[in-house]
Amino acid sequence: MNPKIGIRPTIDGRLGGVRESLEDRTMQQARSVAALFESSLRYPDGSPVECVIADTCIGGVAEAAACADKFRLSNVGVSLTVTPCWCYGSETMDMDPHTPKAVWGFNGTERPGAVYLAAVLAGHTQKGLPAFGIYGRDVQSAGDTEIPSDVKEKLLTFARCGLAVALMRGKSYLSMGGTSMGIAGSVVDPRLWEKWFGMRVEAIDMTEVAGRMRKGQYDREEYEKALAWVKAHCPEGKDYNSPETTRSREQLDGEWEDSVKMALIARDLMVGNPKLKEMGLGEQAHGHHAIAAGFQGQRQWTDHYPNGDFLEAVLNSSFDWNGKRAPYIVATENDALNGAGMLFGWLLTNTAQIFADLRTYWSTEAIEQASGKKLSHPLVGDGILHLINSGPAALDGTGEQTDADGNPTMKPFWDISDEEVDKCLKATTWHPSITEYFPGGGWSTRYRTRGGMPATMIRLNLVDGLGPALQIAEGHTIDLPDDVHDALDQRTNPTWPTTWFAPVLTGKGAFRSTYEVMNHWGANHCVMTSGHVGHLYLTLASMLRIPVYMHNVGEERVFRPSAWNAFGTNDSEGADFRACANYGPLYGKV
Numbered sequence: 001m002n003p004k005i006g007i008r009p010t011i012d013g014r015l016g017g018v019r020e021s022l023e024d025r026t027m028q029q030a031r032s033v034a035a036l037f038e039s040s041l042r043y044p045d046g047s048p049v050e051c052v053i054a055d056t057c058i059g060g061v062a063e064a065a066a067c068a069d070k071f072r073l074s075n076v077g078v079s080l081t082v083t084p085c086w087c088y089g090s091e092t093m094d095m096d097p098h099t100p101k102a103v104w105g106f107n108g109t110e111r112p113g114a115v116y117l118a119a120v121l122a123g124h125t126q127k128g129l130p131a132f133g134i135y136g137r138d139v140q141s142a143g144d145t146e147i148p149s150d151v152k153e154k155l156l157t158f159a160r161c162g163l164a165v166a167l168m169r170g171k172s173y174l175s176m177g178g179t180s181m182g183i184a185g186s187v188v189d190p191r192l193w194e195k196w197f198g199m200r201v202e203a204i205d206m207t208e209v210a211g212r213m214r215k216g217q218y219d220r221e222e223y224e225k226a227l228a229w230v231k232a233h234c235p236e237g238k239d240y241n242s243p244e245t246t247r248s249r250e251q252l253d254g255e256w257e258d259s260v261k262m263a264l265i266a267r268d269l270m271v272g273n274p275k276l277k278e279m280g281l282g283e284q285a286h287g288h289h290a291i292a293a294g295f296q297g298q299r300q301w302t303d304h305y306p307n308g309d310f311l312e313a314v315l316n317s318s319f320d321w322n323g324k325r326a327p328y329i330v331a332t333e334n335d336a337l338n339g340a341g342m343l344f345g346w347l348l349t350n351t352a353q354i355f356a357d358l359r360t361y362w363s364t365e366a367i368e369q370a371s372g373k374k375l376s377h378p379l380v381g382d383g384i385l386h387l388i389n390s391g392p393a394a395l396d397g398t399g400e401q402t403d404a405d406g407n408p409t410m411k412p413f414w415d416i417s418d419e420e421v422d423k424c425l426k427a428t429t430w431h432p433s434i435t436e437y438f439p440g441g442g443w444s445t446r447y448r449t450r451g452g453m454p455a456t457m458i459r460l461n462l463v464d465g466l467g468p469a470l471q472i473a474e475g476h477t478i479d480l481p482d483d484v485h486d487a488l489d490q491r492t493n494p495t496w497p498t499t500w501f502a503p504v505l506t507g508k509g510a511f512r513s514t515y516e517v518m519n520h521w522g523a524n525h526c527v528m529t530s531g532h533v534g535h536l537y538l539t540l541a542s543m544l545r546i547p548v549y550m551h552n553v554g555e556e557r558v559f560r561p562s563a564w565n566a567f568g569t570n571d572s573e574g575a576d577f578r579a580c581a582n583y584g585p586l587y588g589k590v
Helices: 018-040 061-073 113-127 151-170 189-195 208-216 218-234 249-271 275-280 309-316 336-349 362-372 418-426 483-488 514-520 532-543 563-569 572-583
Strands: 004-009 051-053 075-085 102-105 132-134 171-178 200-204 290-295 329-332 354-363 383-390 427-430 443-446 454-463 467-477 498-505 525-530 548-550
Touching: 004 018, 004 061, 004 189, 004 443, 004 498, 018 051, 018 075, 051 208, 075 113, 075 151, 102 113, 102 290, 102 383, 113 132, 113 189, 113 483, 113 563, 151 336, 151 532, 171 249, 171 336, 189 336, 208 249, 249 290, 249 309, 249 443, 275 336, 275 514, 290 336, 309 329, 309 443, 336 454, 336 525, 336 532, 354 362, 354 514, 362 483, 383 514, 454 498, 454 532, 467 532, 483 498, 498 514, 532 548, 548 572, 563 572
Parallel strands: 004 051, 004 075, 075 102, 102 132, 171 200, 171 290, 290 329, 467 548
Antiparallel strands: 354 383, 354 525, 383 498, 427 443, 454 467, 454 525, 467 498
């Protein structure tokens, strides 16, 4: 069952004329917000978001308690209080410590909704229950039922991020294998997932995958369907192996078969499969209730079996042999920190995410030296970043999906056309993996992301003594001329997907140059989300109590709980760190 948004219409509790005059207006405000959410937002499965409104307006603690009971029974995971008037602050407020909460106080002079907003936010701050304050810029008349555009924006930002928090709660991260090549992000920390995300970590040994392959513990009919789809829609590209390391056609065909089996098994391990129960595999049919996972791959697996590139690329995409569907979030090399970032991006936007190495900073001078051509581009400052994955990335990342204006983008699966699916598949070639890297074989994806896509690059890092901290860089994907692209791309393994990315530079701090963005990045991996959605990441991070130590989001787009103001208004980044340290992770201090 998807979590719902609970809406709490609060009211002046004085009977005898005051409350009675406000009942209809207050409940109408709640209904208008519910209509906004239900018409604008969807869950990751594509269904419309559902709202629950309190049975009565809330004028005091008894009605607040009745509302809380209803919300518990209705699976409410996000709480919004709305009012056009004065109410009794600490008597009417939401006291659930784990539910993201906001208050919209109507800006009108006839009734002091803004006064209640200030009073109840002070109560939230005093009680250690941070809440978001929503207050329209312009004064409205008491009878105005329109939601102003600035209020709509804050309401939708809060709701998207609050639902992301609620959708994670109670789910699992499935660690398929352990640490990959000493990568710190793949040293999975259960405390992070439990305390900050409200999730558990499930772990299996890679022998579980090998055993299911050997015993045929997967849907055989679906396997045949998937293999036929691969042969029809996954064109093979050049084999870049040397003559001495080139594998036979028979071996490559076997690697395709194993790669398809691995994809089916990884998905079944995450979410289960009723077909397995029909095969007498009742325990395996349950899966691990995983909303995200990671596949260790290198090297304990890839020295002996095909790599995980196909399973990761296809599961992370918005389509496969069964048609269009929501992505399954699977992190390469079991980098659980990047997996968390991919999970955030998917839940905030309902779109597939690109997992990549942040491989190289190319200065404009170095580009000219390597290619013989001078790079001139209006979105490029001192250079560009080469995002390339020593493994797969979602095929949506080709940029072959387009928005209403024809610009490249990545869309929720329900908005993707069959033609766009076909274009994504045709823009991707599959190459025999480089044998020296992958002795067990496998296939590697290759594509080039189309330029002109607004995008946001993020990374979640773990810092000893601090905990998790987030980095955000908004920018654009860049088209390079073919000969320039080849000159740069061929200097590393050409069988991997490439995205050229130019961050938006602000002239300050880490964003004074593209070089400094690269120089300040916290790890070898990153996540790229379509769109300039850094503000959503900022709001979500504050809900989870994760500080953000590097971002280029304009101040006017930053939306955090009102309590953050008490930790400093002149240095918002420092205030974010102080507030997160003070409150600790959402599900209990460590």
